[in-house]
Amino acid sequence: xxxxxxxxxxxxxxxxxxxxxxxxxxxxxxxxxxxxxxxxxxxxxxxxxxxxxxxxxxxxxxxxxxxxxxxxxxxxxxxxxxxxxxxxxxxxxxxxxxxxxxxxxxxxxxxxxxxxxxxxxxxxxxxxxxxxxxxxxxxxxxxxxxxxxxxxxxxxxxxxxxxxxxxxxxxxxxxxxxxxxxxxxxxxxxxxxxxxxxxxxxxxxxxxxxxxxxxxxxxxxxxxxxxxxxxxxxxxxxxxxxxxxxxxxxxxxxxxxxxxxxxxxxxxxxxxxxxxxxxxxxxxxxxxxxxxxxxxxxxxxxxxxxxxxxxxxxxxxxxxxxxxxxxxxxxxxxxxxxxxxxxxxxxxxxxxxxxxxxxxxxxxxxxxxxxxxxxxxxxxxxxxxxxxxxxxxxxxxxxxxxxxxxxxxxxxxxxxxxxxxxxxxxxxxxxxxxxxxxxxxxxxxxxxxxxxxxxxxxxxxxxxxxxxxxxxxxxxxxxxxxxxxxxxxxxxxxxxxxxxxxxxxxxxxx
Numbered sequence: 001x002x003x004x005x006x007x008x009x010x011x012x013x014x015x016x017x018x019x020x021x022x023x024x025x026x027x028x029x030x031x032x033x034x035x036x037x038x039x040x041x042x043x044x045x046x047x048x049x050x051x052x053x054x055x056x057x058x059x060x061x062x063x064x065x066x067x068x069x070x071x072x073x074x075x076x077x078x079x080x081x082x083x084x085x086x087x088x089x090x091x092x093x094x095x096x097x098x099x100x101x102x103x104x105x106x107x108x109x110x111x112x113x114x115x116x117x118x119x120x121x122x123x124x125x126x127x128x129x130x131x132x133x134x135x136x137x138x139x140x141x142x143x144x145x146x147x148x149x150x151x152x153x154x155x156x157x158x159x160x161x162x163x164x165x166x167x168x169x170x171x172x173x174x175x176x177x178x179x180x181x182x183x184x185x186x187x188x189x190x191x192x193x194x195x196x197x198x199x200x201x202x203x204x205x206x207x208x209x210x211x212x213x214x215x216x217x218x219x220x221x222x223x224x225x226x227x228x229x230x231x232x233x234x235x236x237x238x239x240x241x242x243x244x245x246x247x248x249x250x251x252x253x254x255x256x257x258x259x260x261x262x263x264x265x266x267x268x269x270x271x272x273x274x275x276x277x278x279x280x281x282x283x284x285x286x287x288x289x290x291x292x293x294x295x296x297x298x299x300x301x302x303x304x305x306x307x308x309x310x311x312x313x314x315x316x317x318x319x320x321x322x323x324x325x326x327x328x329x330x331x332x333x334x335x336x337x338x339x340x341x342x343x344x345x346x347x348x349x350x351x352x353x354x355x356x357x358x359x360x361x362x363x364x365x366x367x368x369x370x371x372x373x374x375x376x377x378x379x380x381x382x383x384x385x386x387x388x389x390x391x392x393x394x395x396x397x398x399x400x401x402x403x404x405x406x407x408x409x410x411x412x413x414x415x416x417x418x419x420x421x422x423x424x425x426x427x428x429x430x431x432x433x434x435x436x437x438x439x440x441x442x443x444x445x446x447x448x449x450x451x452x453x454x455x456x457x458x459x460x461x462x463x464x465x466x467x468x469x470x471x472x473x474x475x476x477x478x479x480x481x482x483x484x485x486x487x488x489x490x491x492x493x494x495x496x497x498x499x500x501x502x503x504x505x506x507x508x509x510x
Contacts, residue, residue: 003084003092008214013152017212022142022159025209028202029094029135031167032102035198036127037263038172039181040105041395044120045402046409047186048108054117056400062121063392066129067385073137074381075232085215086377087138087145094135095206101127102199106192128388135206136387140380144361145215148491151306157358158302165353177270177283182438185278185446186412217374220498235378238371244363244483245379251477253386255352258470260394265462268402273332273456273463276432277410277448282335289339301354310359313351315478320348322471328464341464348471362483369490372497398462405454413445423447 008017044050073090080086104123108116143156184190230238239245267283275282304313324345331337360383368374408428413419416434423430430437431448439445451459 003082003089004211006084006088006214007211010214011216013147013149013156017146017214018156018159021209021212022156023163025205025207025212026139026160026163027167028198028205029098029132029139030164031171032098032195032198032202033132034164034167034172035176035195036102036105037260037391038266039176041264041399042267043106043191045399047188047191048116048120049409050116050120051403051409056396056403058117058121058124059392059395059399062125062129063389065125066133066388066392069129069133070137070381070384070388071232073133074377074379074384077137077141077377077380078235078375079377085145085218087141087218088210088213088215089138090134091138091142091206091213092210094131094138095203095210097131098127098135098206099199099203101131102202103192103196106195128391133384133388137377137380137384139209140357140383141376142209142213142215143357144364144376145217146213147216148365148495150358150362150488150491153361154302154305154310154355154358157356157361158354160357161354174284174287177267177278177287178280182278182280183440185440185444186410187440187444217376220495230373230375232378235373235375238367238373239375239379239382242363242367242370244366244481247477247481248360248363248483249382249386251474251481252356252383253390254470254473254477256386256390257394258467260390261398261462261466262464264395264398265459268407268459269463271448272431272451273460274335274338277446285335285339286342289343301350305351305355305358309484310351310355310362311478311481311484314355314359315475317348317351318471318475318478321345321352322348322468322475324348325464325467325471329460329468332460332464338464345467352474359481359483362487365487365491365494366483369494401458401462402455405458406452407455408449408451410446410448413447414443416445419445419447 008014008021010017044055077086077090080089082089084092101123105127108119108123143153143160146156147153180194184194266286270283270286271277271279274286301313324341324343324347327341327344328338329341331341360379364374364376364379367379411419411422413422419430419434422428429450431450434445434447437445437447
């Protein structure tokens with residue numbers, strides 16, 4: 001199959017490349033993933049009413065499959081040789097796979113529990129273990145493979161992260177709780193319609209990322225006729241005997257554990273601890289006040305990182321991150337204090353958000369300098385295994401915590417009388433008075449229930465408590481991650497090697 005050519009031809013990163021390839025292009029798939037990270041579990045527990053062992057165990061089991069496909073995909077990328085690069089061809093394929101599998105996640109048939117469970121298992125793995133793995137691996141490599149120029153690479157990392165923050169920090173964290181969630185409630189048909197639209201939007205945008213990116217680093221090795229033919233175990237040995245890669249993976253693992261549990265707990269925290277169910281205000285305020293620093297970071301982080309170093313700025317940031325989380329945890333039911341804590345926490349999280357991929361690319365350059373082997377796909381496969389495995393594991397952990405603490409999902413009723421009967425029959429208490437609940441357009445009431453103290457504590461720990469400890473741990477790890485030392489000299493040596501190999505290949509050809 002002949003792939004369409006990239007529309008980027010410049011040897012240096014262009015403005016068009018930044019805005020279309022790295023800012024706008026990834027927006028569709030990242031929006032879909034951000035919505036799923038926050039609301040897929042809500043769909044399972046509150047709309048499909050899934051409970052018990054299945055909802056705890058199946059995400060964990062699925063990640064075994066996900067881990068395998070990430071390793072396979074890493075090897076496939078490292079062995080892909082086309083004029084369009086080694087990662088971009090798979091980005092092109094993912095543009096079609098992500099929308100299809102995204103829709104399948106929500107079109108669970110109305111049938112018995114066995115049929116539902118099978119559909120959920122298959123659709124979940126088609127999306128996460130197959131389609132999104134292909135997208136995330138190829139998309140994640142665009143910054144490391146785009147250029148060796150540290151300034152250009154840092155700029156692309158910032159642009160890339162702006163998109164992630166816009167999707168999760170503006171649309172998912174603001175628009176969804178304020179407008180969309182109150183409108184769709186627990187209506188399955190509305191969920192399917194909404195998620196189908198979001199999934200379909202990902203197609204043209206991902207194609208935009210494909211057409212406006214370029215693998216300049218891959219072109220260096222292709223011109224010299226270099227290929228990665230090392231056995232898989234040898235690749236893993238290289239990666240896991242390099243101290244900087246070990247520290248980078250440990251850093252990302254700890255960060256992902258805290259971030260994933262926080263993302264899953266956000267909706268529950270705003271619904272039951274800080275505010276009331278889908279009140280349209282609490283989650284919006286938490287997201288707006290906490291997210292304001294992310295806008296500031298666009299202008300502040302990279303200049304600071306260039307002056308003081310990416311590692312140093314990120315390390316100091318995580319100390320603030322832990323302080324902000326602690327404030328939120330101590331005053332978990334006080335809206336004003338939580339907003340203050342969220343603001344401080346997100347100031348601290350700015351460096352990590354904007355420069356992580358540039359720091360990861362520095363580690364890849366260090367490995368190449370040390371071993372004369374480029375292991376982008378293999379390195380990214382481990383990165384992705386951590387990312388996806390923690391989503392599954394922490395989703396299972398969170399659902400176990402919900403069940404163990406006694407969480408009760410909302411229910412729907414056609415009238416106040418019917419709702420009163422359900423409450424009385426089960427010995428439940430409504431979170432707010434029934435006559436204060438705003439019915440949906442079709443008159444259906446969604447009744448959220450008052451949760452126990454144990455449920456409230458568990459949700460608070462998931463959303464703000466855990467990251468007190470992960471923030472401290474991340475600062476400690478970063479103290480030892482001094483990969484930027486002598487990096488320009490190492491990059492110059494790598495470039496000189498490739499130039500020598502290109503010259504030798506040219507002489508042989510003549």
